[in-house]
Amino acid sequence: MNPSALTSPSLLTVDGLVGVVFLIMVLITVVGGLIACNSERLVRSIAGLVVCFIGVAGLYFFLNSPFVAMMQILIYVGAVAVTISFAIMLAAPEEKKKIGPTSILAGPLGFITAALITGGFVVLALKTEWAIHNKLNDGSMKSIGLQLLTDYSMVFELVSIVLLIAILGALVIAREGRKN
Amino acid sequence: MRLTLLNVIIAVVLAIAFAAVNAAYLVWAERRGAARIQRRPGPNINGPFGLLQPPLDGIKLMAKQLTIPGGADRIMFIIAPVLAMFPAIMSFVTIPFSDSIVAKNMNVGVLMIFAFASMGSMSLLIAGWSSRNKYSMMSSVRAVSQAVAYEIPMLITAITVVMIAGSADLTEIVHQQSKSILHWNIFPLLGNSHNILMPFSFLIFFMCTLAETNRAPFDLGEAESELVAGFHTEYGSMGFGLFFMGEYANIVIGSCMTTILFLGGWGCPFGLFPGVWWFILKLYLLIATFIWIRWTFPRTTIYGLLNLCWKILIPLSLFNLLFTAGLLKVF
Structure with missing residues (x-):
């Protein structure tokens, strides 16, 4: 691949539009994840999880592997999410999310851990010399x-x-x- | 190809139109068929043969208010019917109606259809849960346990066909059956496999289609005598309309898949004039069979339904998968 692909292309070219699609998929994934983590009701969390899975499937499709994308939807949306929500509905349909007793440190520690992991991934992503393969x-x-x-x-x-x-x-x- | 985006948009609009028109007029066909089978008058007042009934029903549904029951989960309640329609539309995008009439041919076409079909049970679950109604809840649990169970033999049977064709590309699967009726995957005589069990595979697949689309005799999810109207009890106006359209769109997709996988797609039984008309003919014959079955057989029980799947269909389809693998290895 030519090196020019590494710089961000203009929005109105094909590469730019593809980038927009990629960003939409990332947005869907992140929003789905946020819904899954933050909603009050468990069933809404499942719905967020489904949205997240669909976004990830879109990313796979974007990465030229439709087979993996379809398997992602078939297995994770069609089987895993359905099974989870099935279990939740059979067990406690109206129950709200229970938050157990937590110490004061739980919040900051969790935040620090998340920040460290995210920072580590960001540093890795920026420092690594990415070998750009042609299609395997x-x-x-x-x-x-x-x-x-x-x-x-x-x-x-x-x-x-x-x-x-x-x-x-x-x-x-x-x-x-x-x-x- | 240039203008790919435009092509995709046109294809999606056509798919929505096809699904909607089909849904509307399949309801008409179903009611006429029911009337004919049960010897009573069907919709025959509005227009010739009652043909104006579907648009009038549509106008009535759209004019109604969308009521959301108190205590229901509003967002999920509104999302559920949209989710029922969305996978059906997506599936139409990759179905090849003939050599040239296909919106986006994919080399994993079979998988794509089943992937989006499997999303349908999610909408049933959300609809049943968000309605805050015991009948809806019971119904969606039933419908989903049924859908999840029958997905397994359906997928195994589809994989058998994919193995015989050596490809998951729907167009390629049809091309391999295109020579004559004896090459169709339902008949074992010519073609790749010489598999004498294929007629049973076809039956398994057809039964699974009936069960997956919640049709009688497997419509436990909407058993009116026990559950009022099943998961869409609380839905009125177009919310109900979307569920209804989704159901009929799923029937069309199931029949399309049966046609493509087993009945030679757009191929003619005698090798003459292959084209989209043969596909349409086979499609509507299958749908007519659906209607015929619905108004002929009584509803099964939930135990009978699940036993049939787990104790008979899954072992049979697994055996057929192994048998086909063996045959393909030998020949």
Whole structure:
């Protein structure tokens, strides 16, 4: 890619418009995340989470991987968010978010941690020499499948172990306080 | 291509128009069909054959006030019907009606349709929850448990077809079935797989479409005798109208997918004059079957419904997936 792409292009060119679309997607993601964190009712939080997922799917689509974008919507919006809201509605449909007893330090400490993490990411993003790849492959299902089962099979297996641990953890939590 | 943005806007407007007109006139077709099947008069007063009924109904719905029940979650209550319509419109963008009539062909077209179809259950949940009504709540829980369950065999069956075609591109899937009726994915004789189980796959897919669109005999979500009107009990005026249109748009999309995946899309059964007219013909034959089934079969129970899915359809479709994989490996 030519170096001129690294400077911010004018708004009226194709690159500029693409940038605007990118910013819209980022905005959707951030707004969704804020709704998810800050709303009073749990179901609204879920809706915010869905908005956030859709924004992330848009970012994937923007990054030339429609397959990952569609999987993001199919799995996270269609399955995960529905399952979460299902669980919430079955358990406590009207309950407001409970805030447990917190110490005075919880707020500032949380803020400092968040600021450190954000600052770290910003520094990393600005300092890193980004290698601009051309497209690795065409992003089709076939090439993704081949890559997953050859070059990245270790990562693939590790992810499935993470999922297994998540399932076991859920079982352990659900088991607690139950006799027999 | 130049003017891509303009093309996309035109495509979306056409998709909305297609969905809306279809929804309006499918209601008419359904009521006429119901009347014919049950030997009673349908809408036959306004215009020839009652054809003016849908626009009049639309005007009536739009003229009504949108009432929001006290204690309801206002924002979510208004968002829910929009969410019911939005995925349906998005799905129309990638459906190929013929070789050239497709707004945006994607190499993951199958996935895109199912991804947006899966968003529909979210709108049901939000509608049921935000109405603050026990009937709506019960109904949305039922409808979603049904939709989530039937999504699984539907996706597995679709993956079987994708494996046979070797592509998730809807146009490519149709091209592979284009030679004659014997190449259609519903028939196993010619084509890639020689899979004798494909007719069962077709049946599974069709049943899942019925269940996913909350149609009788699987319309537990709107069981009038138990739940008033289900998740849209509290909705009046265009809020109800949008749910209704979304339902019929989903029926059209389900029939489109059945046509594309199993019935050869826009291909002619005898290899003559392939084109959009064959697609439309197959589409409306399927929709007619939907209407026929709705007014012929009684509603099942929720246990029967879920047992059918988890104990019969999912094992069968999984077996068919493995069988097809084996066949593709052998041949």
